[in-house]
Every structure is written in C-alpha cells, then in structure tokens.
Amino acid sequence: MFSRRLIPSTAALIAFEAAARLGGFRAAALELNQTQGAISRQVAQLEGQLGVVLFERVRQRVVLTPAGRFLAEQARDALGRIAQAAAQTIAFAGGGGTLDLAILPTFGARWLIPRMGGFFTRHRDISVNFSTRVRPFNLRAEGIDAAIMSVDPGSTGLICHRFFGEELVPVAAPALVARLGLHQPADLARATLLQQETRPTAWGHWFAAQGLAADPHQPVLVFEQFLLVIRAAVAGLGCALVPGILVADELADGSLCRLPGLAGQDGGGYHLVYPAEKERYAPLVAFRDWLLAEAGGNGNTSVTD
Structure with a gap:
C-alpha cells in the first residue's frame, strides 16, 4: 500500500514535467495554456510537498537539480503510463x-x-x-x-x-545435398547442423526419431533466430531443422529442399x-x-x- 501523502497532484506533475522538458516556466505555460505564475505556483507546491528543490533559479533561468532530473524522468514515464491506461480503459467499451x-x-x-x-x-x-x-x-x-x-x-x-502445433522439418541447400550425398537420415551425420538457440534438444530428438544416435562431436552452428538459421541453410552452411510453415517459400522456389527422414516434434x-x-x-x-x-x-x- 502506498502513502497518499506522498502522491503529488496530477496537475502539479504535468506542470513540472512540461517545465523540465521545455526548459522553463514560460514555455510550459504556453504549451499547457496557463499563466507562467500558475506553473510556478504548482512547481513550488510540488517542491514543498516533497521537501526538495527541483529547479535552481540561475540568471532568470530555471535549471533542474539532480533531484529534479530524477523526478522529471519518473514523472514522464508515470504520466505516459496513466495516459496509456486511460486509452486502454476506454477501449474496453x-x-x-x-x-x-x-x-x-x-x-x-x-x-x-x-x-x-x-x-x-x-x-x-x-x-x-x-x-x-x-x-x-x-x-x-x-x-x-x-x-x-x-x-x-x-x-x-x-x-x-x-x-x-509445430512440425520441424530438416532442410538444406540443393548444392550441399549433392556435395555431401545426403540421401538417408544417417547421412546428415556428415553435415554441420544449424540450430536455433532456444531449441538445443531439437536435433537430438530428430535423430532419435529416426532410430539414430546423435554424435555429440558433430559441428553445430547456433543462431538466435530461425530467420538466421534459414538464411544460413540457403547459403549452404549446413542442415537446418525448422518449422515447416517458416520455410514454405524456400521449399517452393527451390533454394532449400526437404531432407530424408521424419519430421520432428520438439514440444x-x-x-x-x-x-x-x-x-x-x-x-x-x-x-x-x-x-x-x-x-x-x-x-x-x-x-x-
């Protein structure tokens, strides 16, 4: 539970945020359609409530203090979230x-x-x-x-x-298939495997589904995104195991071909x-x-x- 005593008024926060962002009370007053005196009073009220100086008055200018810079960032974020919440609440209707x-x-x-x-x-x-x-x-x-x-x-x-659901299919560039002779599931042991980093067990499960044991020493290239896995496969860097719906275009245009073996399920x-x-x-x-x-x-x- 938060203390209501420490919560400034929304009007004071809006006035302070505008003055901090625009670098002065006059500019804030123009933006908010208020008088410069009204902006100054609201900022002074905020300073009094919090017990800290937010602006230093230097040669007819106002400059944010360290506390003021901190509050300006927080106020901007909080007011933005309040505005977003209001818009989303209206959208419920x-x-x-x-x-x-x-x-x-x-x-x-x-x-x-x-x-x-x-x-x-x-x-x-x-x-x-x-x-x-x-x-x-x-x-x-x-x-x-x-x-x-x-x-x-x-x-x-x-x-x-x-x-x-997700069906992982093994694919490779036609030139790589021809060069390595990838005609049976066991032939993939000769290739570099391309792996998406959040699916570290996918190839092991695929080899097991073919009745084969994965070689722990087989070269593997790991990528953060499936898009990079797919591009690496098209470039002939190795064999990829990717969701079928993500490589429909490459299979259709022939830049990748489906490799032998059952599709994999990795949960x-x-x-x-x-x-x-x-x-x-x-x-x-x-x-x-x-x-x-x-x-x-x-x-x-x-x-x-």
Whole structure:
C-alpha cells in the first residue's frame, strides 16, 4: 500500500514535467495554456510537498537539480503510463484502441505480418505496436498486452491459446545435398547442423526419431533466430531443422529442399498469451478472434490460476 501523502497532484506533475522538458516556466505555460505564475505556483507546491528543490533559479533561468532530473524522468514515464491506461480503459467499451503485441521475429516476418492487412481492413480503428521477443518474458512488467510465444509460459494469471502445433522439418541447400550425398537420415551425420538457440534438444530428438544416435562431436552452428538459421541453410552452411510453415517459400522456389527422414516434434508450437485481466480488452479480443480464425481454428486454450 502506498502513502497518499506522498502522491503529488496530477496537475502539479504535468506542470513540472512540461517545465523540465521545455526548459522553463514560460514555455510550459504556453504549451499547457496557463499563466507562467500558475506553473510556478504548482512547481513550488510540488517542491514543498516533497521537501526538495527541483529547479535552481540561475540568471532568470530555471535549471533542474539532480533531484529534479530524477523526478522529471519518473514523472514522464508515470504520466505516459496513466495516459496509456486511460486509452486502454476506454477501449474496453469497444470502438478502437491500441494493442501492444510482442511477436517471434521469424514467425512475424514469415506468417503474421503478410496476413495483417486482412486484420486492419476489418479493424481500421485499431493500432498495433509490434515488438519482438525470442524468449519468454513478463508481459505485465514490460507493459505488453499480448505475445506470441513458442511455448506456454505456464505463469500465474495468464491465458494461453495454442493456435498452431509445430512440425520441424530438416532442410538444406540443393548444392550441399549433392556435395555431401545426403540421401538417408544417417547421412546428415556428415553435415554441420544449424540450430536455433532456444531449441538445443531439437536435433537430438530428430535423430532419435529416426532410430539414430546423435554424435555429440558433430559441428553445430547456433543462431538466435530461425530467420538466421534459414538464411544460413540457403547459403549452404549446413542442415537446418525448422518449422515447416517458416520455410514454405524456400521449399517452393527451390533454394532449400526437404531432407530424408521424419519430421520432428520438439514440444513447441505457437501460442497467443495474455494476462487474464486483458481478456475483455477490445483490441485484444478483435486480434485474438481474427488470429484463431486465420489459423483455421486450430489449438486449445489454457488458463493458469
């Protein structure tokens, strides 16, 4: 529980933030359509409440003190979050809003973004702010409304829709296949393996599914993103094990070919994850319904209490 005595008025914080950002009371007064005296009084009120000097008066100028610089940064962040929260609260009533969405970079580039035109055609009043994440993270702490993840994070208070399973297929450049004679699953032991860093067991599981033992001394190149794994495979650097939906274009144009052997299952997939309290947030509802329909109604939903 916070102490109400220490919470400044919003008006005082707005006046102080504007004066700090613009470098003076006069500029802040012009921006906020107030008098310079009103800005000065609100800043003085804030200084009195906190018991610290926020501005030094130097030759008819005001200069932030160290405490003032600290508070200016914090106030700007807090006011921004309050404004964002107000906009999102209004969006619960429907009729537009903004969705902050974190996505897997390769899945976003190869599957999601090319389809987003259909979403925006239906929902012209919704904006989406995209960011990328490779590993699980704390949505609430980072202010993200929803994320597309490769695993169900299983964290408390999250809703998770698994909308795609994942089939990992072995691929390589045709020239590499010809040079190394990769005609049977066992032949891949002669090649360098390309691996995405969050899937360290994928190749081991694939070899086991073929009835083969993985060689722990086999050369492996590790990449942060599947997009880099795919580009390395096209360049002939080795054999890649990647989700089939991410290499459809390369398989179609012949820059990669499917290698012999069964597809692998590494327990992954694609999940839309969001905090339970956002379940009725209108932009998220619109995106969730569109995404699940676009994915063909696949998958299932889980809620972690």
